[in-house]
Amino acid sequence: MKQSSIIEMKNIHKSFYSVEVLKGVDFDLRAGEIHALMGENGAGKSTLIKILTGIHESNQGDIYYKGNKTVFSSPKDAEKNGIAVIHQELNIIPYLTVAENMFLGKELNTFGLLKTREMNVKAEKYLKRLGIEMDVKLPAGELSVGQQQMIEIARAIAANSEVLIMDEPTAALTDREIDTLFTVIDQLRKENVAIIYISHRMEEIFKMCDRITVLRDGQSIGTKYTTDTSFDEIVKMMVGREIGERYPARTATIGDVFFKVENLSVKGHFSNISFDVRKGEILGVAGLMGAGRTEIMEAIFGSRKKSSGKIYLNGQELHIRAPKQAIAAGIGFITEDRKDEGLILGLSVRENLAVPNLKALSQSAIMSTKKEKAFSKEMIEKLKIKTAGPEQEVKNLSGGNQQKVVFGKWLGIDPTLLILDEPTRGVDVGAKKEIYTIMNEETMKGHSIIMVSSELPEILGMSDRIMVIHEGKVAAILEKTDATQEKIMEAATGGNKA
Structure with missing residues (x-):
């Protein structure tokens, strides 16, 4: 019996001025699965996610969330309904502390006075869940890009979302940090959280994801179970041709x-x-x-x-x-x-x-x-x-x-x-x-x-x-x-x- 989908996007079209970016894209996500969304840069992945979360409005097509036809008015509306996003580009405010960044827009307060100590304690708790020891009182701008990325991930996880969208979450992380993140993702899957995983790293996709949907030039090329496909097949779906060796042979003559x-x-x-x-x-x-x-x-x-x-x-x-x-x-x-x-x-x-x-x-x-x-x-x-x-x-x-x-x-x-x-x-x-x-x-x-x-x-x-x-x-x-x-x-x- 086919598992029901928590999200269904059907025949999604989107144009910016005269440029057609999405041309009838279909995508679905099931509870407790990690579903990879893949495609070359400009294939339409980010636009599809922005339509789902209310940043853009589609020109045509329907979105169903938990079986109900839905249009979110903004990312805040989507988050309020259980959909959180970890964006590829960091949204860290450098002069705020780690804890203040994690509670941005959800500050804990009593009669307008910030409960700084409580936010610090909770921020430490969420970071420890990721295996990260970090001084939450430090300004976020003093941290490395990788550390800032981990703050974004912890902030999204702290929202207890039913759907988590990860756009290149490991791009700035080390192998050790990636292993920690994957442990957390596995736990979230066990808790029935549905994850849309956008990454260009094939090894990650085949290690972590249950299904892969490929977009090319704004169109749905197909959806495959990771157990039923291969690196070469996915690459061919993405680019429409054989890519050859991943790393070209080094031919330069090395001198003094x-x-x-x-x-x-x-x-x-x-x-x-x-x-x-x-x-x-x-x-x-x-x-x-x-x-x-x-x-x-x-x-x-x-x-x-x-x-x-x-x-x-x-x-x-x-x-x-x-x-x-x-x-x-x-x-x-x-x-x-x-x-x-x-x-x-x-x-x-x-x-x-x-x-x-x-x-x-x-x-x-x-x-x-x-x-x-x-x-x-x-x-x-x-x-x-x-x-x-x-x-x-x-x-x-x-x-x-x-x-x-x-x-x-x-x-x-x-x-x-x-x-x-x-x-x-x-x-x-x-x-x-x-x-x-x-x-x-x-x-x-x-x-x-x-x-x-x-x-x-x-x-x-x-x-x-x-x-x-x-x-x-x-x-x-x-x-x-x-x-x-x-x-x-x-x-x-x-x-x-x-």
Whole structure:
């Protein structure tokens, strides 16, 4: 007997201006199941969820919740009725404490006076359920992206929802944090909570989910039980073609040392970091969240002030005190947090692409409209950015296409050293392959890449060497031929010393 659905979405259509985003999508969710919603960036996943939760109104189609035809007026209305969302982009207010963020809009008070102590105690309780020890009195802005993501997850779980929508919940988490989250998800499934799980990480989908629904170009391609399908079949459903090997073969010729760091330190974050990168090489950087990986990259780029240490590029010592000096030296930096650091959301695709390239796109100190338009067209085509055009505001693109814009703006400076911090976070399997190919193309030019990633398959698949950071120190530097997930995790957890 077929289990009844807690949510049914039938023949959902949605257009924005003249662009048809959803073209008759069907989706259903059963109580106590984890149902993956998959598709390339721009396939319509986020739009479907926004229609379900009352952010957008569909042009056609019906939604049934617990058997009743339903239209939620807003996300707050949906949450009040038992549907909570963990968004891909963080909704943390940095100057509020962890506890205040968790109770935002649901503050505990007596006659208008906040019950701060009670909120702190309850916030700690919810975080401990996730296996997280955290000072709930700290301003949330002082935490890492991964820690902020765990606050979002704890906040949603605290709502005791019957339906939980998770949009890329593990994108900023370490393997240890992901294992903790999966334990919690399993418990929620036992408690009959229904979960819509949106992720581009195939391993997660096949490990955690009961069914998979695939969207492509705004249409329902099909729904499969995970036990009855395969990685290759789902990828083909998503992209409409065979994707081939996940990680393209590395073909660059690795030359002499091009970039070198000696005893780099930032007080309170990391100390005496030394490593080098050769021409044409991809150096992967692994480690647990909070180990200091991002902070090291920020110090190299000049967005974080170093305490001590030296940096050399092509044999010359660099004195970088600000990002503009790093850019002038030919260093590009794709940051971990695209929303706050990588993009200006209110500007167009064209304007965002132009930001680090103003000098190259100018003529006699005046911006050349012709050059700017030609450059934006080139990057949109090269990176296959799905957009209505170069004048579309970046905030209206899907998360993965926003990431491609960040990638494109740095490729424009033709960097000889490109630092990538979680470069494929929130990017679909087809776009990942495109980014990996571009990385290969950059190294074939003799350019060097430092890639920070929390995805160990990505680290192993794309790196020539791997540097592992543990508690602000270099724990190991492994050759590709000698590296395994086990060795990386051993070093990342302090079990191996360089």
